[in-house]
Amino acid sequence: MKLPPFEYACPATLDEAIALLASRDGDAKAISGGQSLMPILAFRLASPSLLVDLKKLKGLDQIKIDASGITLGAKVSWRQIEDDKRLATAHPLLQEMISHVAHYQIRNRGTVGGSIAHADPAAEMPGFSVTCDAKIVVKGSSGERIIPAGEFFEGPLMTVLEADELITEIRLPPWPAARRWGMLEFARRRGDFAMGGVAVFYDLDAQGRAVDAHVGVIGAGSIPHRVPGAEAAINGTTVDETAILAAAKAAAAGVEPLTDIHASAAYRRNLISVLLERALRAAVAR
């Protein structure tokens, strides 16, 4: 469909953008890459009175890597992540996850901040941020907040973001070179939203036992989340077959997937379990 009527503004600074968002009692929306918002408008699922384009805002499109971790500006595109050679060692899981996001043309425009604000439960970036203990930095009329990703998502397309708040950056803890990890998802066609996806990583202690396991799932409920039961099944083990099967079983029990036109809840539950099993084998072999 054609888009509903709205006004458009393209402010030059973050403060102006926030003031514009605050000026409409929650009825204004930011537009970054437009790759989720434009379809939403075309379907007339939303009809904001004002779109505030983030295009001219400076300094939000950098990937910074240093000893304190990795910082992604909110306007960093999928394509930038894909092309950044440093990330192959600085955060291989990030590059692997992002390689599953959407298609070529969409990847040239879609941004990490837009994806996190959009909060699709099957989307990779929200799931990744939860799995990796990311901190989401937001700025609004009442100042800056730093929100742990695990507290950011409230439901499908729902977050704790206020109407006048913008995401400015996503901060990730450093990634140790020896970390074991695996990531798998299943979609009917590469680039489509996942019917289910799993990311897992852990470190090994001096005895070769897994510590600090993180297991995160997407497409397996109304928000992306970690699966503590599966993490407990991995921690303290050598990640042998017994531990892998126990973690896979715990993952099936630890998700509440929904039935929709693409797959039943039972299918998704089984899918998550199988994906974790395979992702763990990949982690061991890495």
Place this chain on the structure above:
Amino acid sequence: MPTSKHRAVFEVNGKAVDIEVESRTTLSDCLRHQLRLTGTHVGCEHGVCGACTIIIDGAAVRSCLTLAVQADGSQITTVEGISFDEGLTPLQTAFRKHHALQCGFCTPGMLMTAHALLTENPDVDEEGIRHVLSGNICRCTGYIPIIQAVLEARAAYKKPENA
């Protein structure tokens, strides 16, 4: 609810454009209706089919997911900009040879996507081509001929004078 009007100054296929656009007009509609460049096709109008693919500042994008006003300051190439007035380009020749089109509805998007891809990476392998073309839907050909055409067209992009 009101809309707003904006001046947009950009370049399409090397020609300067200076127009007034309505806030809610998509770039695909602007190209087709305001600029009469009807080579860009609009299939789904919500980002899933790829028919509307154009190149903005060197990057292939979906013109239905871009507002016309957002084109301000950019350089745009549409399918009209990658064809000759007479005869076929190497990419078009390859499409013709391999029967990479039937009804032709998806073709502008396929050509623009292939052109952007081959310009970036003329050495791309079949898997890479399949990966990139996964964003473009064709209901006629079954894709195999399109992939063959793009594989063959690679040669022309290795020599800058033919691109």
